[in-house]
Amino acid sequence: MKTPLTSFAGLDLLTSAVIVLDAEGSILFANASAENLLDSSFKSLTHLKLTDLFLNGEELIEVFHQAVAHQFADKRQDLTLERAGREALHVHSIVTALDNPDTPVLIELRENVQQLKLDREERMLDQSKANKELIRNLAHEIKNPLGGIRGAAQLLELELPERHLRELREYTQVIIKEADRLQTLVDRLLAPHRLPHIVGDVNIHEVCERVRSLIVAEFPQGLTIKRDYDLSIPEFRGDKEQLIQTVLNIAHNAAQALHERIRQGDAVLTFKSRVVRQITLAKVRYRLALDLHIIDNGPGIPPEIRNRIFYPLVSGKEGGSGLGLTLAQTFVEQHLGVIECESRPEYTDFRILIPLP
Incomplete structure (x- = not known):
């Protein structure tokens, strides 16, 4: 008697991608996370075999055959799986041999966030x-x-x-x-x-407050600036003027992108500071790092330039020089840090990470 697919419905609650296969490698079930990870609907996936999913799935297919032969209970490995016309997936795979001839193999794929x-x-x-x-x-x-x-x-x-x-x-x-x-x-x-790298003791909240005063002076109405500071963050050695320019470039870009919300009176710019522990920046492991976020509720970065915003002379606004973010990236790198960006409509977050003593 075949196992009803409804018995796998609970797998839809998992955040990792799960696919269930028969002995021939045909996909019998894929949970919602698998649909998202593989960019395919449940209906489309159930017409495919494991061999159809990836261009370089030989390792995964070999482990699948071992599972069918019950050579192990489960097997784990990190894989980079390539797909036609799409970005490769960095995943941690868990292949489990099930004690059921109708559904002998379950594969779980978890995105390897650290590798990404x-x-x-x-x-x-x-x-x-x-x-x-x-x-x-x-x-x-x-x-x-x-x-x-x-x-x-x-x-x-x-x-x-x-x-x-x-x-x-x-x-x-x-x-x-x-x-x-x-x-x-x-x-x-x-x-x-x-410019010489002028090193001194830097309090990141003094930097943020300086930038805040400049933004308020230019945009006195319609813009709310929120502060969410972790006051326990220690001072660190750095170039204060470079960091002021870095935060100002990002915050000023955000304020300009918020022009429509400023007109409506509901524009919000947030400075948020935290500490992160045991983090790798530019291939070097640090015990502590400053985690500074500059967040706005504007329209988001246009998709066509989202992956190029740190390139010189690339600008999302008319008449912009396209140098502000390039300079910000240079200054942060001189402090051994990195800048990351996440953007979607009504939420853009520039994250600055700098090692702390």
Whole structure:
């Protein structure tokens, strides 16, 4: 007598993905978490075999056959499972041999959050290094001819005939002013690499309060700034001005994104500080770290730039330079930390993690 699938209904309550297979590897049951993890409906999954799910599922399939043969009760392993046209899954798999010929194997897949975090941090570090190299090279390539362009425009202005000076001077001034504007942009690009790292004792709440006062001065109405501080966080050695600029860049971007809610009077910006323990940042393990969140209830970061927000010259607002978050990332990395971002409509959270003594 076959086991009714209703007997597996309780598995829908689990947060880990569970699939039940027959001896041929056909999927008989998949819980709700499996549907989410595999991006497929229950109906679609029950038309597939285990061999259809992953491009590199050989290890998992081999363990499945061992389970069918009752070579073990359960077996655990960490796997990276690749899928066509989708991001690979980093999972901890548990394959269990069931004492039932109709449903001999149960596979549980749990996302390996720590591996995902390490991979994401590694990608961000590689991206940041590439960004810095690009910025330095681009800035120097632009800077050298700018001086020549500006100087030539000034000389040209001196040589203009008196009778045409007024009408033609307008054009030379455009050249000079645009050269000056580009020079300012280049200086901003090079600033993080030029400025000395001034180290002193930093109280992160003094940093947040300084930024709060600046945001309140610019947005006095319609914006509520909430503070959720852990006052036990110790001071640490760092560059206070760099950290003020970091938090200000993020908070100011958030306030600008909240313009519609500010108009309605229900915009909220939250500074939240905590301590996390035993955390790995940039492949180094730390006993303690500052965990600072800057959260807003705005529209969220546009999906088309969500994965590129720390790239130089990428901006989500019209007229933005696209340098604010790049500089913030550079300053945090100089403090051996990382910036993470989670965003969806009505919730964007920039998380700054910096090691503590």
